[in-house]
Amino acid sequence: MQTFDLSVQPLRELNQALHEIGDGSNETSFEVLNPRGSHAVAVGIDAPVDVDVRGSVGYYCAGMNSEATVTVHGNAGPGVAENMMSGTVIIKGDASQYAGATGHGGLLVIEGNASSRCGISMKGIDIVVKGDIGHMSAFMAQAGNLVVLGNAGDALGDSLYEATLFVRGSVKSLGADCIAKDMRPEHIELLSGLLEKAGVNDVKAEEFTRYGSARQLYNFDIDNADAY
Amino acid sequence: MSTNNPTTTPRPSATFDDYTLSEIRRAAATGIYDIRGGGAKRKVPHFDDLLFLGASMSRYPLEGYRETCNTNVVLGSRFAKKPIELKIPITIAGMSFGSLSGPAKEALGRGATLAGTSTTTGDGGMTEEERGHSELLVYQYLPSRYGMNPRDLRRADAIEVVVGQGAKPGGGGMLLGQKISDRVAEMRTLPKGIDQRSACRHPDWTGPDDLEIKIHELREITDWQKPIYVKIGGARPYYDTALAVKAGADVVVLDGMQGGTAATQEVFIEHVGQPTLACIRPAVQALQDLGMHREVQLVISGGIRNGADVAKALALGADAVSIGSAALVAIGDNDPRWEEDYQKLGTTAGAYDDWHEGQDPAGISTQDPDLMKRVDPVAAGRRLANYLKVMTLETQTIARACGKNHVHNLEPEDLCALTIESAAMAGVPLAGTDWIPGKKTF
Numbered sequence: 001m002q003t004f005d006l007s008v009q010p011l012r013e014l015n016q017a018l019h020e021i022g023d024g025s026n027e028t029s030f031e032v033l034n035p036r037g038s039h040a041v042a043v044g045i046d047a048p049v050d051v052d053v054r055g056s057v058g059y060y061c062a063g064m065n066s067e068a069t070v071t072v073h074g075n076a077g078p079g080v081a082e083n084m085m086s087g088t089v090i091i092k093g094d095a096s097q098y099a100g101a102t103g104h105g106g107l108l109v110i111e112g113n114a115s116s117r118c119g120i121s122m123k124g125i126d127i128v129v130k131g132d133i134g135h136m137s138a139f140m141a142q143a144g145n146l147v148v149l150g151n152a153g154d155a156l157g158d159s160l161y162e163a164t165l166f167v168r169g170s171v172k173s174l175g176a177d178c179i180a181k182d183m184r185p186e187h188i189e190l191l192s193g194l195l196e197k198a199g200v201n202d203v204k205a206e207e208f209t210r211y212g213s214a215r216q217l218y219n220f221d222i223d224n225a226d227a228y
Numbered sequence: 229m230s231t232n233n234p235t236t237t238p239r240p241s242a243t244f245d246d247y248t249l250s251e252i253r254r255a256a257a258t259g260i261y262d263i264r265g266g267g268a269k270r271k272v273p274h275f276d277d278l279l280f281l282g283a284s285m286s287r288y289p290l291e292g293y294r295e296t297c298n299t300n301v302v303l304g305s306r307f308a309k310k311p312i313e314l315k316i317p318i319t320i321a322g323m324s325f326g327s328l329s330g331p332a333k334e335a336l337g338r339g340a341t342l343a344g345t346s347t348t349t350g351d352g353g354m355t356e357e358e359r360g361h362s363e364l365l366v367y368q369y370l371p372s373r374y375g376m377n378p379r380d381l382r383r384a385d386a387i388e389v390v391v392g393q394g395a396k397p398g399g400g401g402m403l404l405g406q407k408i409s410d411r412v413a414e415m416r417t418l419p420k421g422i423d424q425r426s427a428c429r430h431p432d433w434t435g436p437d438d439l440e441i442k443i444h445e446l447r448e449i450t451d452w453q454k455p456i457y458v459k460i461g462g463a464r465p466y467y468d469t470a471l472a473v474k475a476g477a478d479v480v481v482l483d484g485m486q487g488g489t490a491a492t493q494e495v496f497i498e499h500v501g502q503p504t505l506a507c508i509r510p511a512v513q514a515l516q517d518l519g520m521h522r523e524v525q526l527v528i529s530g531g532i533r534n535g536a537d538v539a540k541a542l543a544l545g546a547d548a549v550s551i552g553s554a555a556l557v558a559i560g561d562n563d564p565r566w567e568e569d570y571q572k573l574g575t576t577a578g579a580y581d582d583w584h585e586g587q588d589p590a591g592i593s594t595q596d597p598d599l600m601k602r603v604d605p606v607a608a609g610r611r612l613a614n615y616l617k618v619m620t621l622e623t624q625t626i627a628r629a630c631g632k633n634h635v636h637n638l639e640p641e642d643l644c645a646l647t648i649e650s651a652a653m654a655g656v657p658l659a660g661t662d663w664i665p666g667k668k669t670f
Contacts (some may be wrong), residue, residue, distance in 0.1 A: 012448070012452075014450045015449075015451075016451060016648065019451060038449045038574075039441050039444060039445065040441075040444055040445040043445055043448050043449050044376070044378055044449030046378065046447065046451070055336065058441075059438075059441045059442075060432070060441070060442070060445040062446050063377040064377075064449055064637050066378065069517065074453065077439075078433075079432040079433070082377070082432050083373060083375060083376060083377070085378065092564065097432075098335060098431060098432040101431045101432040102373040102431055102432070104377065104417075108629065117431070120431040121372070121427065121431045123373070123417040131328070139431075140427060140431075142416075142417045142418060143417050161417075161418060161422075162419060174309060175239065218419065218422040218423065219405055219421075219423045220260060220404075222258075222259035222260055223259075
């Protein structure tokens with residue numbers, strides 16, 4: 001295991017080392033000490049390695065991650081796992097705004113709460129939040145799944161495209177063109193699989209409500225202008 | 229009363245002119261605002277309102293065909309390990325695959341490469357056509373992040389964070405259902421045939437303090453190799469430029485209101501933002517006030533048409549210019565050879581701007597497989613290269629006439645203005661006077 005102590009080593013050394021991992025490398029495990037809220041920790045990884053960050057991070061931790069498993073043993077600032085392509089990012093604490101923004105793939109697990117705009121513009125990522133999420137989450141979400149074990153704030157799924165949202169608790173309000181939908185067997189199966197991947201064993205898929213796009217705003221209609 | 233009294237000539241209203249009346253009728257019939265492509269069509273103060281003084285007794289010219297006048301430009305020298313080196317001070321502006329056909333994007337790449345300059349992706353990601361045929365490719369990082377992925381980020385030669393564009397400062401992209409083909413839909417992760425309206429703000433940062441952190445992330449992901457541009461529309465050029473520099477930009481791209489768009493509301497294009505001419509001096513002033521002029525490069529776009537425009541933009545302090553609409557014309561846009569087809573669409577060659585409808589007779593702003601065959605990427609790329617070379621020769625011609633051995637040595641002192649408005653905007657004296665409106669005389 002390689003260890004980087006960000007109290008004495010520059011961030012650049014960490015990210016450079018993570019980018020230099022080649023095929024067949026024996027370096028498959030990294031530990032980051034004293035992140036102290038640093039931005040851009042472990043960004044742009046493109047290899048199947050494990051990174052454990054011991055402490056809280058600032059903006060964009062694990063941004064654009066591919067293949068790696070990044071675990072933050074603390075809280076994460078805005079834009080954690082933004083534009084993730086694949087792999088897994090786990091936040092043991094809470095996450096700030098824009099968690100998983102524009103993510104194309106992979107799994108983001110937030111064991112605490114997530115702030116506003118969680119999953120904004122998501123494009124295929126799966127996000128599981130064990131606590132609550134803030135307002136405007138899944139805004140313009142295009143694809144993927146957002147699972148919330150707690151409650152959701154205002155304007156959930158505003159201007160949603162084809163992403164699927166599962167919320168176990170209450171939803172303060174739905175955004176434009178977002179509606180509750182039936183939980184059919186395929187959704188129960190999909191959600192059960194996501195919960196299992198996220199290590200959630202004590203909650204059943206049947207406890208959730210599914211939300212998705214009403215698809216009424218996909219093509220402009222002047223009679224829908226009040227919705228814009 | 230006699231019935232033979234003379235009558236007055238019918239007098240159309242200057243306020244309610246024919247175009248205005250037609251727009252009222254169109255809005256009343258359809259219930260939707262007018263959408264079109266291109267930039268501002270109204271007449272605004274522009275480079276034509278400036279003249280070069282040339283050399284005479286007090287300035288020595290350079291021999292037109294014998295003495296060197298260099299045109300090379302380095303973009304991104306502030307932080308990037310691998311700045312972009314261009315042979316000419318003219319780049320190709322960001323235009324998306326989706327708004328443009330694949331052959332059109334290939335033609336832009338071929339033409340730019342032949343001329344020794346860069347081309348730029350757009351909203352919707354990077355295509356193989358443009359990467360494969362562009363020696364230097366700038367990858368736009370847009371609010372929608374359609375098709376954005378780290379692989380393409382790494383294989384780009386520079387990154388352009390798009391905050392705004394001149395045709396619609398404060399607006400997001402728009403691509404209507406007719407052009408969301410299977411391939412475009414897949415690249416953007418959208419359902420086929422929807423009216424795509426992109427976000428106008430980035431999803432994971434707000435304001436210049438956040439942008440500084442975002443740029444830091446992009447540099448870390450690309451190991452500090454790629455130049456990072458920040459593109460802004462002509463809104464508040466002094467402050468926007470200063471904030472882009474503060475956020476860590478290597479290059480500021482500033483697009484005035486004549487800069488084109490693939491599609492947006494006519495009211496947006498014609499009524500929001502400032503003319504290109506009015507944007508340059510405030511942006512240069514911001515760079516000079518920060519001690520960053522020439523360290524952070526300034527690229528100007530919006531209505532650049534010929535070498536005179538290039539030379540004037542450079543004389544006002546730009547490091548390079550960027551062309552979009554003119555490049556499309558060079559590869560065949562609005563060509564009179566397709567007049568019969570333009571007529572069928574209710575328009576005429578030179579005025580066609582319904583690019584969002586995907587029926588472009590020239591095969592450029594379309595995803596129709598039959599129409600796009602009308603673009604021969606090799607021949608169109610050659611025409612673009614020719615055009616870029618002509619513009620460069622024209623720029624050199626003017627620079628030599630002003631006694632400059634590099635086009636960057638052109639300066640405001642080489643210029644005068646034909647109108648009070650352009651003198652005030654460009655900060656150069658009104659012709660025949662030493663008066664710069666709004667400033668002290670020199």
